[in-house]
Amino acid sequence: MSRPIEAAFQRALERLAAGESIEAVLQAFPEQQSELGDLLHLVRRMQMDLPQAQVREAQQRSQIRVLRHAQLVRESRPARTGTRRWIPRLANAFALMLVAVLAGAGLLFASAQALPGDSLYSVKRAAEDLRLSFASSPQAKLVLALRYDERRAEEVMELLRRGRMVPVAFEGLVLEKAGARWDIAGIPVLITTTTDLRSVFVEGDVVQVRGETNPGGWVEAHLVRPAGFTLLGVVDELGPESIVIGGQRLTVLPSTLLESSVAVGSQVLAVARLESGYAIAISVTPVLGPSPTPRPTATPAPTAEGSGSNVPTPTKRAGDEDESVAEVRFGGQVQSMTGTRWRIAGRWVTVTQNTEFEGPLTVGAEVEVRAFRLDSGDLVAYRIESEEPDSEDESGGDEESSEEDDEDEIEFTGTVEAISEGIWTISGYQLIVDGDSDLEGAPQIGDQVDVRAERRSDGSLWAKKIEVDD
């Protein structure tokens, strides 16, 4: 039983939601115009104008976080015998025998239980190094190396049980972060104001810790740095010993948690760790992807198309039939460096162990980025180069001197996602489109278009030309 003004308000709200202006809506309610006008203007004041791109970025970051958490929960399901879960038992009997002979079986046996700080600990580590050098294959070597990493963590646990104070180093997953107390590979780690945190870590990151065991039952961390990375992308190749995701080759070991549904073309989330120069897949989990299209695998050579170092020129790869694959090149300022996700010139970029870095890279640095754009829209950097201000004297290279240092230009192919009042959204980019913008082929929402845009000094992008792709 609603009053007329209440019913009118509801109808007016519906029209407002359909895109009508307040003035137009009020025309339809001449008798209640005054009161309704107040209410509708109040509604306008209450509405929040949040850019779609911002929501999408938040969603992408959150998705990785949530999927990582799900992985941790899943992995914690079976009863665990140790603290690490990605490492199977694999013994190389031959190497063991040889090591025993070379090192002296008695001494080796005695050292097996040695802990950091013990006199025989160096014997134990030397025996491990020897076994590594006798590994029958690179795969076996990796498995051994991982097993020794697991051993390091177990040693730390034992030191904590005994209440000893010894310098230690170990690697593992960040399982939980509760303020200054973190759980890394099942080991309580205290982060202090003097801890050198080489990145901003989240649960699920693979890290290396250096610190000292404390009688209180924790490791006081002196240094925490990344020892792995997370990769969201499409499976290009899948073999018994390796998997290629978004151009990144990861080694697959028997311990790798590789879900059976993963196939070429799957969109997956992979957690990888670095060991002996290899990127080892810890887990590969399929996720829902917008376009599970296989992509080529070749490691890209940066396209030399375009000119000066400040002129981004995203291009498709030569001979690439997959239109969703693109190389992107752009310049700008590093705004944040959070784990493997960096924000550069307003865009999120994933860095991996294959990303080449050149020059000092800190927040605030001006850099040039070369990256792949995944089907998901994610950018995976394969090179980030600091742009030194005094690099003018470098001449004779294959790059022409830039005459447009104060103006970035960007080219890319994308899909028109939204068109509204001078702002177009194309593949996640928000572009200013005005009377000076050159529109060819009457682009509409959903159209595939070629875009040429300029980045203005305030960071906004102005569309120079938008052309419908044939």
Add this chain to the structure above:
Amino acid sequence: MPIESDPLSALKNLEPRAITQVHERYLPELYRYARYRLGSDQLAEDAASEAFLRLLDALERGKGPRRNVRGWLFSTVSHIVDDHFRARYAHPAQSLEEAGDDIAQSRKPPMDPGELDPDLQVAMETLTRDQKYALQLRFGAELNLEETALVMGRSVEAVKSLQYRAISTLRSLLQGGDG
């Protein structure tokens, strides 16, 4: 929506596809809701993500929503935001450096700072909890009437009524304040 049918069994198994599907469906509106109340991008992202983490944890423990996943998620993110404000005002000297400027920006009086202008913030505090929740869902999360009703566990008519009374109250208060 296919999501509302029965995502729970797949979610309970922590199937990545099910998680991704539910996440893609609900994260944007949860984020908008949290952003509306917190006024901070980073905090909103944390709060919305945390709601999903708690959902997975709850399901793993055999708890969590039985039918209305969306309602459960909104209720959870709402509590997370409430807890944030409570903690902040209980420990005003607490270091919040991790969230940087966003948090500093949201360090405002003991009420939802969010997106609203100060007059509206003060006026909002006079509304009932349900009235405020209805407005936050409608204009923050951008839910329609039916979705709001589903989340609140109320009828559409009840939500309409809550919404109208809330806006009318705000109008009276603001006009009184102006005049």
